[in-house]
């Protein structure tokens with residue numbers, strides 16, 4: 207077990223059980239989160255016997271070891287982390303002038319199996335624990351020697367299919383004793399697990415929700431995202447509208463633009479219809495080709511036409527600036543091994 211996946215109450219219970227006063231919990235968490243120290247031997251303000259007991263329990267501070275990394279010219283860096291059971295996951299650091307973002311994974315592989323996604327094509331191995339999720343953000347902050355301001359669950363896996371660990375991890379990222387990140391700077395992207403969207407709206411967290419929309423008809427969306435057969439468009443969109451109404455947070459509708467598949471006039475008209483009249487924002491995403499997947503990105507002029515038409519009809523929209531494709535670190539290109 208690792209300290210990093212535990213919340214304050216759990217660390218306090220552990221500390222009390224080991225015969226120490228409650229305040230030791232925050233000292234322990236300070237070493238792990240604020241100083242980035244995992245080795246109990248170096249936690250000099252803790253009594254030697256307590257440190258020994260923690261070790262004897264088989265506890266460790268962090269959950270991940272670095273297994274590799276690849277950096278693009280613009281500073282985008284992909285990290286490969288080894289988990290305690292020797293499986294690996296990837297996370298990506300995206301530096302911008304005002305924000306430093308980590309795109310983290312929530313599962314090894316993904317069971318949703320979207321046709322256009324490298325993770326989906328790899329199948330599902332297992333859920334990550336809360337500690338394994340939080341540690342991706344912590345380790346990247348330590349490596350970059352910077353404060354990570356934003357984190358997005360857009361790496362490998364479907365976050366809402368690993369609900370408990372993902373939400374616990376987001377609370378730890380947000381906690382004063384954790385990484386102290388504003389909840390408004392944390393984003394969950396989902397392929398549309400409807401019951402979990404309703405649950406998330408009730409958590410009382412100011413999180414951002416992004417829906418992987420990608421199609422405006424059930425026929426096409428079911429082809430692209432098999433989960434649409436379980437939770438069809440009307441249900442998913444209703445859940446997103448309810449999320450926006452309840453949390454007052456603007457929902458992002460992600461729309462990967464696939465040449466000749468979802469980038470026609472009829473698609474555009476339906477997109478305007480379903481994005482009108484509620485608190486949402488359309489993010490047009492250039493497709494990153496994935497080996498063996500039969501899709502190509504829409505031409506730039508098509509993307510621009512979509513953007514102009516949406517804006518002209520009063521729908522907030524943007525085109526996502528892609529980063530990291532040269533090191534296979536862009537959206538949907540993450541797998542469990544590092545390809546340089």
Ligand code: SAH
Pocket residue numbers: 316322323324359360361362363364365395396397417418460462491492493494495496537538539
């Ligand atoms: N499972 C979640 C979150 C991880 S994927 C989800 O699907 O939303 C994060 C985003 O990357 C999703 O919008 C997903 O559809 C998109 N994506 C997947 N493969 C992609 C690719 N090859 N090019 C561009 N975006 C991709």
Ligand code: SF4
Pocket residue numbers: 316317318319320323324325326327361362363364397418538
């Ligand atoms: Fe899973 Fe998201 Fe990839 Fe679909 S796009 S296979 S839900 S990670």
